[in-house]
Amino acid sequence: MTDRAPQQILTVLARLVEERTGLHYSERDRDLFEQKLADHAAEEGYPTLLELYYALRYDDPDGEVLDRVIDALVVGETYFFREARGLEVLLEPLIERARRGEQVRIWSAACATGEEPITMAILLDRAGVLDRVELVATDISPRALERARRGEHTRRAHRAVPDGMPPWIQVDGDRAIVDERLRARIDWRRVNLVDEAAVAALGRFDAIVCRNVLIYFHDEQIQRVASSLARALQPGGELLIGASESLLRFGSMFQCVERGGVFLYGVTS
Ligand SMILES: C[S@@+](CC[C@H](N)C(=O)[O-])C[C@H]1O[C@@H](n2cnc3c(N)ncnc32)[C@H](O)[C@@H]1O
Known part of the structure; x- marks a missing residue:
């Protein structure tokens, strides 16, 4: 320049x-x-x-x-098993519900190139319930979603995958390639989080993961997006945001609970 x-x-x-x-x-x-x-x-x-x-x-x-x-x-930085403890804690009760045959819907909002929903798909598959859970993954970036759908990731994105995982992700040179079966279980869609109608059209979820995107928004916008997310939660549903993010300054829309060292937001009744 x-x-x-x-x-x-x-x-x-x-x-x-x-x-x-x-x-x-x-x-x-x-x-x-x-x-x-x-x-x-x-x-x-x-x-x-x-x-x-x-x-x-x-x-x-x-x-x-x-x-x-x-x-x-957009900043699309993400990787498999990023802050994985949060995902494990969020999914635990949902895995139990899926085992009991209940319908479970989970949304990864702002999924970038897909490493986050793929991590959830791996955790659900390991628990034997992937086929019984609906997993929706969205982002605003067409390029990121295209890469997610193709299942081609960088070797760097593989850096936090724990040893001993079954071969859902194969590393080949500089690339990490995700098993087609996992990718096909995820409903990839383009959704702009500031578009309230588009968020509402997704329906309601038992859990929403929206990590490391609200940090790029101004407070007023965060509040609007948080309201949309609150409306997209089923009663009793939970929202997980990034470890460095907080919604507590926005008043009483959510109550924050700590479970297993992880902070989860539920809608106040
Ligand atoms: C840093 S990545 C976070 C990826 C993943 N959630 C994680 O924590 O690893 C931020 C993502 O937010 C997306 N994003 C930014 N603004 C958005 C908007 N208005 N609606 C939906 N996604 C948005 C970007 O395209 C980018 O993929």
Whole structure:
């Protein structure tokens, strides 16, 4: 990047991105935002960020320009068995319910390239109930979802997989490849968490995992998304967020319970 973009353009672009995706770039993150967008604009052949802004605002009937901007901006860092204890604790009672023949629905919201729902699929399969649980995985990034559906991951994403796991994931050179049977059990869908209607259309879940995405949103947006997630929980359902995240500052919408060292959120009645 050589010429700096005028601050006003960056401000309107940041506002547009936040309005459409929830991703919040504060003044402090402006350099990073500018760098990512300028690289993207150059790759896509826009001479300046102003041209990119016009394309986004006035010439994007199918949302394709925005989709590519989203792919350029999102942080998709994830790996198999990330903070796995939280997933194990969340799934424990659901595995019991599935064994009793009850219907169980679980949603991995903002699943990136799929390592999180695949980890849950492995834990459910190990418990012998994968075929009895509905597992929905969503993300806003078309590119990340495409990779998730193909089941091709980096070797780095395999780094926390415990030894002695059955061969659900095969490492081949720089890649880790997930068993087709596991991938086929997951219902992969594109959902923008700030789109309340799209979230409502998913129906209700016994458990929602929404980790390491709310950190990119501003408080007001977090509260709106948290309300959508609360509405998407069955009575008695539980929400797991990232270990470094908290919803307690948003009042009484959720009650937080500790189970086995893990904090889970349930809707207050
Ligand atoms: C750091 S990854 C988290 C992946 C996984 N949940 C984990 O904890 O390992 C953040 C993901 O949030 C997604 N994301 C960002 N904004 C979103 C939005 N408005 N709706 C849905 N997903 C979003 C990004 O595309 C990215 O894949």
